[in-house]
Amino acid sequence: MKISARNVLKGKIIDVTKGATTAHVKIEIGGRIIVTSSITNAAVDELGLKVGQEAFAIIKASDVMVGVAD
Amino acid sequence: MKISARNVLKGKIIDVTKGATTAHVKIEIGGRIIVTSSITNAAVDELGLKVGQEAFAIIKASDVMVGVAD
Amino acid sequence: MKISARNVLKGKIIDVTKGATTAHVKIEIGGRIIVTSSITNAAVDELGLKVGQEAFAIIKASDVMVGVAD
Amino acid sequence: MKISARNVLKGKIIDVTKGATTAHVKIEIGGRIIVTSSITNAAVDELGLKVGQEAFAIIKASDVMVGVAD
Amino acid sequence: MKISARNVLKGKIIDVTKGATTAHVKIEIGGRIIVTSSITNAAVDELGLKVGQEAFAIIKASDVMVGVAD
Amino acid sequence: MKISARNVLKGKIIDVTKGATTAHVKIEIGGRIIVTSSITNAAVDELGLKVGQEAFAIIKASDVMVGVAD
Known part of the structure; x- marks a missing residue:
């Protein structure tokens, strides 16, 4: 499947932390x-x-x- | 200001395109x-x-x- | 590609309207x-x-x- | 109340799962x-x-x- | 309709600006x-x-x- | 840092509740x-x-x- 999202950033999973219902996944x-x-x-x-x-x-x-330094 | 957003990715603006009300900004x-x-x-x-x-x-x-290859 | 999004709803495009930078797409x-x-x-x-x-x-x-009737 | 959200999809709740702070609700x-x-x-x-x-x-x-098949 | 969104802030519209497909509305x-x-x-x-x-x-x-001052 | 977000509302934290992975923060x-x-x-x-x-x-x-009364 191709997706309309403009940002599809390839990497490698370095952490997966599951909570009660919600998980956090870190991708390098x-x-x-x-x-x-x-x-x-x-x-x-x-x-x-x-x-x-x-x-x-x-x-x-x-x-x-978008953020810029003050 | 420090912000709660987990992803603050530093880069350089390479394109700014303004529309009627909405603009697209590309950051490398x-x-x-x-x-x-x-x-x-x-x-x-x-x-x-x-x-x-x-x-x-x-x-x-x-x-x-998160996406993974089929 | 498989994606983490919980909602992947199959249908058919019935309208595509492009604006200056932003488009609206209707899927039945x-x-x-x-x-x-x-x-x-x-x-x-x-x-x-x-x-x-x-x-x-x-x-x-x-x-x-989620919404419910009053 | 009427709301600006373009997608208000009527259905029936088929599952409610509460976590520590966040719940998941499934609507058919x-x-x-x-x-x-x-x-x-x-x-x-x-x-x-x-x-x-x-x-x-x-x-x-x-x-x-929006996604399309490859 | 009652809605699950935690933030429903009452006010008065002070500006409506329509673009090609997207509008900006300011509420005081x-x-x-x-x-x-x-x-x-x-x-x-x-x-x-x-x-x-x-x-x-x-x-x-x-x-x-959430943001906090440096 | 200055940020593109149109809504930066100053206030005071009145509640912080942490869950397993996700926290809720209330700002007055x-x-x-x-x-x-x-x-x-x-x-x-x-x-x-x-x-x-x-x-x-x-x-x-x-x-x-945006919501309006019926």
Whole structure:
């Protein structure tokens, strides 16, 4: 499947932490850049996400803000 | 200001395209990785965003999905 | 690619309207239910979205609210 | 109250699972289509959400992505 | 309709600006606090939004970030 | 840092509740208006958020819906 989201960033999963219903997954993209994702435990289970696996961080453009130094 | 968003990715603006009310800003982070942001024209004007400027792509963890190859 | 988003709803595109930078795409899922999506023009072009095409409406669970009648 | 969200999908609650702070609610719309929502426990309590109840899945158009088969 | 969104802020519309597909609506809540919303033109038309009208700014808790001074 | 988000609402933290992975933070802005935020526990820890502290509720315009009375 191809997706309309403008940001599909390839990387490797470096951490998966499950909570009661919500999990946090960290993906290292481009060497030193780490992206944190908050998804359902159900998604972690269904996709079988684990540390070391290749994965993509997917972000819709309308969910990206821009910051600049003061 | 420090912000709760888990993803604050430093880079350089490589494109700013304004529409009627909504603008698209592209930020190159970490060399070859490009993040596209969709924000209001008003934000572009207020922050004075322009190509070549240092900037951050800011993304809340709950807005990041995870994808894996089939 | 498989995606963590809990909602991947199969349907058919019934309308594509492009604006200056932002497009609206309507997908009919399950017969009479229509889902409206607001995405970038760039995504419409890259995916080659057009009326009559099979497509999926993809929605992260954390972006779904619940309403009940008063 | 009428709301600007373009997607207000009527259905019936088929599952409510509460976590530590975040709950998952599944709504069956249009027969076989199920939409999963991640909301606060507080919202579940305040609205008194329970299985079998009529409810709406409400989604802002800017939170809907589009996918197509490869 | 009652909605699960934790933030339903009552105010008065002080500006409506329509673009090609996307409109910006400003709502003054609590005297001096102004909230800006970006919604579809279709929503503006359907709800008949205009300056001076009473309205609510509705925001899901998972879309609110927290910032603190450095 | 200055941020593109159109809504940066100054207030005071009146409640912090941590769950397994996700925390809820309530900020009182403008006297009687309370905004609820759902963020990661990690963000709460990193920013050292606590009751009584000055803080900002930060919301992207595309995450604000508009409601009107029937």
